[in-house]
Amino acid sequence: MVIIIGAGPIGLATAIALKQRDIPSLIIDRGCLVNSIYNYPVNMTFFSTSDRLEIGNIPFISHGPKPTRKEALEYYRRAAEHFDLNVNLYETVQTVTGGDGNFEVTTNKDTYKADKVVVATGFYGQENLMKVPGEDLPKVLHYYDEPHRYAWQNVLVVGGGNSAADAALETYRANANVSILVRHDTLKETIKYWVKPDIDNRIKEGSITGYFNSEVVEIREKEVDIQTPEGLKTIPNDFVLAMTGYRPHFGLMQELGIELTEDELQMPVFDDESLETNRKGMYVAGVVCGGMDTSRLFIENTRVHADHIAKDISKSVAATL
Structure with missing residues (x-):
């Protein structure tokens, strides 16, 4: 056996x-x-x-x-x-x-x-945890499911790969207010070739707000603190999709x-x-x-x-x- x-x-x-x-x-x-x-x-x-x-x-x-x-x-x-x-x-x-x-x-x-x-x-x-205060809140998800539940919500997607790009684009098209936070200065080049131009253009035109060279500092019920090159920022938030691998x-x-x-x-x-x-x-x-x-x-x-x-x-x- x-x-x-x-x-x-x-x-x-x-x-x-x-x-x-x-x-x-x-x-x-x-x-x-x-x-x-x-x-x-x-x-x-x-x-x-x-x-x-x-x-x-x-x-x-x-x-x-x-x-x-x-x-x-x-x-x-x-x-x-x-x-x-x-x-x-x-x-x-x-x-x-x-x-x-x-x-x-x-x-x-x-x-x-x-x-x-x-x-x-x-x-x-x-899942790879971010290890920040508030990560255990119910609104923080490490597995993305589907976009409908995020309609008209403030969504922060954390990550720079395929999962993050897919989650950001789908929730954006479900009328969520989407931001994407990436630790590096660009999204990963390994993102699916038919997805990469889409996510790049949505960030470039401002439909999805991009925060690069940035990290999550703390998550609370209705907002998130993020460290950016311009300093600490607090943004409104209803859901965090932690696509961190x-x-x-x-x-x-x-x-x-x-x-x-x-x-x-x-x-x-x-x-x-x-x-x-x-x-x-x-x-x-x-x-x-x-x-x-x-x-x-x-x-x-x-x-x-x-x-x-x-x-x-x-x-x-x-x-x-």
């Missing part, structure tokens, strides 16, 4: 690759199926074409040239159903004791025996005994071919392998992890026969 922690696309792909080799698995996730994609903005469109998001050789057909969040949710749900994967949702892994061939995985609901463990927890579950669950990896690099990337240490970590019998898969380098690994270029891991585990199984 292999236990896979994380029911994202790569966790599902790993379970499929194992099943194709007649190796049973159980996927455990603290949220819903493909929880990260579920938390994407409702109207989000992927960078990639649908074929590059496919798992298990199941065709992913989208209505447009690039698939939507809704289409991806349905696709991965159908893939899990097609392969009849064993998935436990809304269950949190707490400890993994024992060793290779004899792991014991304890969750908030049960305890399971496992020969191998695969960690495929992604990086979308831990996310990070892997480093605490869980450390609790599991996975060694992390000592640089700022904090990448898990693993074998490049098998993806086995320093803890024998425990593997990492998917974007979690990149640590804080969250712009290098995606579904498209980590799908191969599933076959690498399944191949290595199948060799181990064969050796015990």
Whole structure:
């Protein structure tokens, strides 16, 4: 039995690759199926074409040239159903004791025996906090949903990447009074090519107020203090959309005994071919392998992890026969 922690696309792909080799698995996730994609903005469109998001050789057909969040949710749900994967949702892994061939995985609901463990927890579950007074107010959101609720409200979007640009443009077009605050002197060049001119022009014409080289100082019920190159400013505010990015669950990896690099990337240490970590019998898969380098690994270029891991585990199984 292999236990896979994380029911994202790569966790599902790993379970499929194992099943194709007649190796049973159980996927455990603290949220819903493909929880990260579920938390994407409702109207989000992927960078990639649908074929590059496919798992298990199941065709992913989208209505447009690039698939939507809704289409991806349905696709991965159908893939899990097609392969009849064993998935436990809304269950949190707490400890993994024992060793290779004899792991014991304890969750908030049960305890399971496992020969191998695969960690495929992604990086979308831990938001990067601003660490300022008032960040815990209900009006501060780290996951943007959809624009309707922000109509005629004073909205401050914090961040300079894709999520921030999308949130600013959508809420602006829902008649919100939108400001965007960026720590650097410009928005990121990695913003989707069809979005970048739009957000740049809205800021240039003043439809969206841009604050660059600026930071949030304090958030209160009806206003926000921001530090700008011109000094401290207080602006009226009803909602703060903190699109400040996310990070892997480093605490869980450390609790599991996975060694992390000592640089700022904090990448898990693993074998490049098998993806086995320093803890024998425990593997990492998917974007979690990149640590804080969250712009290098995606579904498209980590799908191969599933076959690498399944191949290595199948060799181990064969050796015990």
